[in-house]
Amino acid sequence: MTSLGRPARSAAPRHPVVVAGSAVVRRLARRVLDALLPPRCLACGGGVDEPGRLCAGCWSSLRFLSAPLCRQCGYPFEVEPVAGQGGDLLGEALCAACRRSPPAFDRARAALAYDAASKPLVLRFKHADRTDAAPAFALWMRQAAGELLRECDLVVPVPLHRRRLLRRRYNQAALLAARLARLGGKPHRPLVLQRRRATPSQGRLSRRRRRLNVAGAFAVPPAARPELKGRRVLLVDDVLTTGATLSACARTLKRAGAASVDAVVLARVVRARP
Numbered sequence: 001m002t003s004l005g006r007p008a009r010s011a012a013p014r015h016p017v018v019v020a021g022s023a024v025v026r027r028l029a030r031r032v033l034d035a036l037l038p039p040r041c042l043a044c045g046g047g048v049d050e051p052g053r054l055c056a057g058c059w060s061s062l063r064f065l066s067a068p069l070c071r072q073c074g075y076p077f078e079v080e081p082v083a084g085q086g087g088d089l090l091g092e093a094l095c096a097a098c099r100r101s102p103p104a105f106d107r108a109r110a111a112l113a114y115d116a117a118s119k120p121l122v123l124r125f126k127h128a129d130r131t132d133a134a135p136a137f138a139l140w141m142r143q144a145a146g147e148l149l150r151e152c153d154l155v156v157p158v159p160l161h162r163r164r165l166l167r168r169r170y171n172q173a174a175l176l177a178a179r180l181a182r183l184g185g186k187p188h189r190p191l192v193l194q195r196r197r198a199t200p201s202q203g204r205l206s207r208r209r210r211r212l213n214v215a216g217a218f219a220v221p222p223a224a225r226p227e228l229k230g231r232r233v234l235l236v237d238d239v240l241t242t243g244a245t246l247s248a249c250a251r252t253l254k255r256a257g258a259a260s261v262d263a264v265v266l267a268r269v270v271r272a273r274p
Ligand SMILES: [Zn+2]
Pocket: 041, 042, 043, 044, 045, 046, 054, 055, 056, 057, 058, 059
């Protein structure tokens, strides 16, 4: 199944010598491959020592997000919020957007700011089949998720519609979710949430249009409901722009019985706010 990134495997038992032999062959193949196709930086394509890494230049240009953050959407504050101005306690502040119209998810966190440095990284992962970036991304996302991953009962990727899945061959959110779930020792449940409508790309839409665009786009199949009842879900996606997609997913999951829905993404747009 392409969405799970795992090819079907034959169940026939194999002789230990054959298994050991194939490991040697794999190591040799890897060395030949490295010589022919030296490992390249995940972002700029320049040479690096090991596959799945960034060069020093790209690494230092990335903006990893850390506290102080909006306790709900994870928006990074430039300075510690002051009590009475949206912040009751340090680290317990809500950003203006969350106070104005709270998202349907409980908490969201992002590893990186989505900016000129991280954009090529995300786009290569999404469209250019650089799936070798998934292990590194999952480690960064585990760091960003922290207690959100520790406290969840199951990890669910934001689904792609079947048609888009066929065109792109893999769901980038499911690749990240599978890795992250393994790192956290949590079950990965990619079939709990489905996209029943192919929504036009959110790319150039306004905040309002994005919300309308994804309203009613997601569904929980009846067979998956028992698994959701009273559970804490961690949603996974690659990019958070306005949060409209994550909110639509969270609303659907909660209506189907989820106790809470948190979200973690690889990168989020950070627009300057008044
Ligand atoms: Zn680079």
